[in-house]
Amino acid sequence: MAQTIKADLCIIGGGSGGLYVAAGAAQLGARTVLIERDAMGGDCLNHGCIPSKALLAAAKSATAGAAFADAGAPDTAPRPAPLPFARAHAHVHEVIASIAPHDSVERFEGLGCTVIQAHARFADPRTVVAGDTRVRARRFVVATGSRPAVPAIPGLDDGPYLTNETLFDLTACPEHLIVLGGGPIGVEMAQAHRRLGARVTVLEADRALNREDPELAQPVVDRLRAEGVAIHERVRVDRVDHDRAGGVRVVLTDADGRSRTIDGSHLLVATGRRPTLDGLDLEAAGIDHGAEGIRVDARLRTSNRRVFAIGDCTGGRQFTHMAGYEGGIVIRNALFRLPAKATDRSHPRVTYTEPELAQAGLTEAEARRLHGDRIRVFRAAMADNDRARAERQGEGLAKLVLDPHGRIAGVGIAGAHAGELLQPWLVALSARLGPKALTGMIAPYPTLGEINKRLAGLVYADRLFSAKTRALVRLLQKF
Numbered sequence: 001m002a003q004t005i006k007a008d009l010c011i012i013g014g015g016s017g018g019l020y021v022a023a024g025a026a027q028l029g030a031r032t033v034l035i036e037r038d039a040m041g042g043d044c045l046n047h048g049c050i051p052s053k054a055l056l057a058a059a060k061s062a063t064a065g066a067a068f069a070d071a072g073a074p075d076t077a078p079r080p081a082p083l084p085f086a087r088a089h090a091h092v093h094e095v096i097a098s099i100a101p102h103d104s105v106e107r108f109e110g111l112g113c114t115v116i117q118a119h120a121r122f123a124d125p126r127t128v129v130a131g132d133t134r135v136r137a138r139r140f141v142v143a144t145g146s147r148p149a150v151p152a153i154p155g156l157d158d159g160p161y162l163t164n165e166t167l168f169d170l171t172a173c174p175e176h177l178i179v180l181g182g183g184p185i186g187v188e189m190a191q192a193h194r195r196l197g198a199r200v201t202v203l204e205a206d207r208a209l210n211r212e213d214p215e216l217a218q219p220v221v222d223r224l225r226a227e228g229v230a231i232h233e234r235v236r237v238d239r240v241d242h243d244r245a246g247g248v249r250v251v252l253t254d255a256d257g258r259s260r261t262i263d264g265s266h267l268l269v270a271t272g273r274r275p276t277l278d279g280l281d282l283e284a285a286g287i288d289h290g291a292e293g294i295r296v297d298a299r300l301r302t303s304n305r306r307v308f309a310i311g312d313c314t315g316g317r318q319f320t321h322m323a324g325y326e327g328g329i330v331i332r333n334a335l336f337r338l339p340a341k342a343t344d345r346s347h348p349r350v351t352y353t354e355p356e357l358a359q360a361g362l363t364e365a366e367a368r369r370l371h372g373d374r375i376r377v378f379r380a381a382m383a384d385n386d387r388a389r390a391e392r393q394g395e396g397l398a399k400l401v402l403d404p405h406g407r408i409a410g411v412g413i414a415g416a417h418a419g420e421l422l423q424p425w426l427v428a429l430s431a432r433l434g435p436k437a438l439t440g441m442i443a444p445y446p447t448l449g450e451i452n453k454r455l456a457g458l459v460y461a462d463r464l465f466s467a468k469t470r471a472l473v474r475l476l477q478k479f
């Protein structure tokens with residue numbers, strides 16, 4: 001016999017977005033129900049951000065000191081006898097286990113949530129069914145995430161291939177990993193596996209990291225190639241043949257129209273995501289959706305005004321911090337009844353390769369599409385930063401784009417610790433400060449962060465060192 005629970009807020013999905021809302025709602029005193037059908041923590045903890053960053057960290061230790069191997073050109077190839085792959089695998093799972101208590105059923109029950117571990121589906125516009133429980137809530141939040149989008153390539157489904165959901169189960173290093181897709185998952189995992197000793201080939205239909213500014217993506221691509229990752233861009237994958245021993249042969253047409261075959265021991269499919277909406281019975285609740293995900297307005301309300309949707313299942317900006325940001329908007333709408341809107345335009349993101357690639361706001365191309373040639377672009381090279389030189393990490397650059405009113409339209413950084421270097425720009429963007437906010441600070445010497453002050457300073461350099469100012473200075477010397 002099904003039991004019925006009454007709640008203020010019912011959240012479907014215990015990943016980055018769902019957990020953010022559940023923790024906030026419960027601590028604010030709302031009667032909160034959280035439904036998760038699989039592992040608490042969702043993609044980020046179990047198959048996404050955490051395992052991928054842990055594997056990259058393990059792989060980084062395999063190349064530690066490589067830049068100093070030759071006093072001349074930096075040698076970035078992996079050292080012989082890198083970290084044993086089994087140790088890297090163990091590290092990944094130790095990190096997941098160490099974070100898991102924070103996302104656990106026990107912690108959320110301790111915060112006051114009712115946690116149901118079952119598949120959830122809508123029965124009607126105000127009722128969700130999970131296992132033998134019916135939940136009638138004032139408001140619902142759908143935060144069901146996304147799954148790998150696997151392209152329809154002849155032969156692909158006839159044998160095994162890896163996705164982010166199975167990659168981190170490997171306990172032995174692949175002999176030759178072929179990566180389909182050169183987006184963030186593809187390039188991060190290509191570098192990690194190469195550094196841990198695998199041969200790696202990336203096959204990309206467009207250009208690698210094509211959502212990013214090409215000038216900033218280039219240092220990443222160059223570094224991967226220097227480390228021995230084969231990257232084939234603008235290819236069309238025509239067929240995949242699996243052999244009995246578990247190996248794969250990929251038949252492709254390269255950028256020059258020639259047919260080629262590449263043999264590998266493992267194939268990783270990292271060609272994008274599709275929203276997880278299976279078995280949710282959205283129609284029963286009148287929730288509008290399409291192939292891209294659940295449709296929401298600026299307040300993140302679906303076509304059913306009692307139901308909000310956040311995170312990857314809306315097909316928007318698929319990052320953990322964006323799911324959390326959207327969770328905050330929903331709390332204000334659903335619990336405080338404030339008409340808060342998701343208006344953020346900074347959309348920060350980082351690809352955690354070495355060098356890292358960090359971006360906030362518009363890329364140069366996006367700003368140009370919006371404002372034409374009235375934008376101004378400034379660049380500072382990592383090679384001109386003394387700390388980067390001391391650490392032999394002089395590759396990359398920082399780039400600032402101003403809109404026609406002199407406001408910060410976007411900032412991109414390719415280089416060591418670019419994700420950390422981006423943070424002052426995010427403060428400036430959220431506080432609506434101009435580049436001047438960064439020129440006034442005293443940046444300790446020598447730090448990588450000096451590049452931000454240098455970049456901001458370039459905005460005013462022309463005016464400061466102009467003929468007019470020089471004339472003024474000469475005049476003042478007469479007194």
Ligand SMILES: Cc1cc2nc3c(=O)[nH]c(=O)nc-3n(C[C@H](O)[C@H](O)[C@H](O)COP(=O)(O)OP(=O)(O)OC[C@H]3O[C@@H](n4cnc5c(N)ncnc54)[C@H](O)[C@@H]3O)c2cc1C
Nearest residue numbers: 013015016017037042043048049120145311312318319320
């Ligand atoms: C390899 C990889 C690396 C990544 N690295 C980063 C990174 O470095 N930084 C970053 O910001 N982002 C990263 N991401 C993206 C990030 O993981 C996602 O954007 C984030 O997890 C989305 O959160 P979410 O809450 O929308 O979905 P999820 O975290 O996926 O959570 C959804 C949850 O809903 C559950 N669920 C689904 N349907 C139902 C149902 N009907 N009933 C009950 N439960 C259900 C699922 O089991 C899942 O636990 C990465 C992704 C991948 C794949």
Ligand SMILES: NC(=O)c1ccc[n+]([C@@H]2O[C@H](COP(=O)([O-])OP(=O)(O)OC[C@H]3O[C@@H](n4cnc5c(N)ncnc54)[C@H](O)[C@@H]3O)[C@@H](O)[C@H]2O)c1
Nearest residue numbers: 151181182183184185186204205206270271272318350351
């Ligand atoms: N560091 C991070 O924050 C991070 C890391 C990994 C993933 N993510 C999130 O997860 C999302 C998914 O990552 P992703 O890399 O799978 O997706 P993506 O959509 O960003 O990139 C997929 C790539 O695969 C290519 N592709 C598609 N079909 C292809 C085919 N048949 N053959 C060859 N190439 C093909 C596309 O051109 C694209 O470049 C990201 O967009 C991001 O939101 C974030």
